[in-house]
Amino acid sequence: MDEDTEEPWIEDVDEEVHSNEDDDEEQPPGFDLFSIDKREPVDEFKLTLGDITIDLNGIRAKYPHLLQSTGMTLWEGSEKLCEYLCEHSEIVQGKTVVELGAGLGLCGIVAHKHGASRVILTDGDTDTLKNMRMNVSSNIGDNAGNDLLCKQLLWGKRVEEFREKWEPGGFDIVMGGDIAYAQESLEILFQTAMVLLSTKNGSTFMLSFVFRGGVTIENVADCAKKHSLEWVAPKNGNSEGVYVFRRGQ
Numbered sequence: 651m652d653e654d655t656e657e658p659w660i661e662d663v664d665e666e667v668h669s670n671e672d673d674d675e676e677q678p679p680g681f682d683l684f685s686i687d688k689r690e691p692v693d694e695f696k697l698t699l700g701d702i703t704i705d706l707n708g709i710r711a712k713y714p715h716l717l718q719s720t721g722m723t724l725w726e727g728s729e730k731l732c733e734y735l736c737e738h739s740e741i742v743q744g745k746t747v748v749e750l751g752a753g754l755g756l757c758g759i760v761a762h763k764h765g766a767s768r769v770i771l772t773d774g775d776t777d778t779l780k781n782m783r784m785n786v787s788s789n790i791g792d793n794a795g796n797d798l799l800c801k802q803l804l805w806g807k808r809v810e811e812f813r814e815k816w817e818p819g820g821f822d823i824v825m826g827g828d829i830a831y832a833q834e835s836l837e838i839l840f841q842t843a844m845v846l847l848s849t850k851n852g853s854t855f856m857l858s859f860v861f862r863g864g865v866t867i868e869n870v871a872d873c874a875k876k877h878s879l880e881w882v883a884p885k886n887g888n889s890e891g892v893y894v895f896r897r898g899q
Contacts (some may be wrong), residue, residue, distance in 0.1 A: 683847050696755070698731070700736035702763050707781060708754045718805045719776030721753045727751065727828025727858035727891060732760045734858075734892040739764035741854070748772060748846050751829040751837065754780040755800065759789050761825070762798045772803035805835065805842040813846050820848030825856040830870050831863035836895035840873045847897065855879055855895045867893070 659704060697704045709723045735757070743765035745757055749758040752771035762769045771786070773779050783800045803812050813820060824843045830836060843855050855874070859867055870893065871881060879895035 656658065678811070683844070695724075697724075697732075697775045699729075699732050699760060702736070702760070704756060704759055706754050706756060707788070708785075712895040721751070721773055721775050723780060724754055724756065725828035725860070727860040728756050729827075730824065730891045731757050731827040731856070731858035732861075735760050735764060741856075742766040742823060746817050746848075747823045747825060748821045748848075750803070750805065750824065750826040750842065752782060752800070753778060753827070754786045757825060757827045758798065759786060761823075762790065766823075769798045770821075771798070772812075773800075774802060774804040775814055776802065778818070796853075803842075809842050809845040817846075820850075821846050822848055822850070822851065823854045823856060827858045828860055830857055830859055831865055833863070833865055833869070836865060836869060836873055840877050843876050849897070851897055853897050854882075856891050857894055857895070858891050860891055 674740040681789060691711045694705070694707050697706060697708060708723065742761045744767050747758065747761045747766045748770045749761075750772055752758050752773050755771050758771040760771045769783060771796055773782060780804060786794070786798060786800060794898045799816075801812070801816065802811070824847050826839070826843075830839060840855075847853050857870065859870060861867075874881065874895045878898065880898045882896050
């Protein structure tokens with residue numbers, strides 16, 4: 651394989667590496683961590699965040715308690731995280747960022763527009779990734795190159811391989827918008843984040859949190875403490891629902 655040719659990331663049900671003839675296909679996750687509503691995204695809308703405007707294709711969560719869709723939906727927590735990033739863009743400037751459960755791609759697009767050196771948007775669902783790439787193209791075009799990529803990643807599945815492929819030293823920032831809402835996935839979420847996160851002092855795991863699904867902020871804080879992450883008091887501004895955890899000494 652030519653060294654300039656990207657080797658596509660493959661996630662297979664049986665965790666077997668496919669031959670090169672299947673390299674262009676992303677594989678279905680093989681398990682259903684979240685219930686997925688397979689409706690096609692039906693809304694096209696604009697979001698104005700600070701001094702930037704984002705065009706999105708997805709489903710607006712007007713009545714989020716009635717929706718099953720995850721990756722195709724614009725969730726409240728993602729907007730909160732984006733507002734925080736816009737107010738404190740210095741957090742991501744010049745940093746490498748990976749977003750878990752990126753969905754529509756909103757938070758990663760905002761991080762890229764605010765100066766992150768590299769952003770990898772991830773999701774486990776192939777339909778969600780297809781729509782995410784459309785949103786990235788609508789807002790960034792082909793100008794991002796390898797600085798803004800959408801890749802398949804299942805929490806807890808071949809995460810070390812993923813890190814070694816895309817950011818061997820680990821990412822400065824791991825983030826997620828409204829992804830801590832299932833008790834059964836909270837531990838695997840933090841395990842995945844810790845594998846991806848750089849071991850450098852001060853590397854950051856940033857979450858937005860909206861209470862749903864029985865997960866409380868106390869649950870999140872306990873999980874962070876278990877993984878030796880320190881909660882950082884939010885900076886001034888609109889920080890409601892945004893929690894920043896950092897590696898200590």
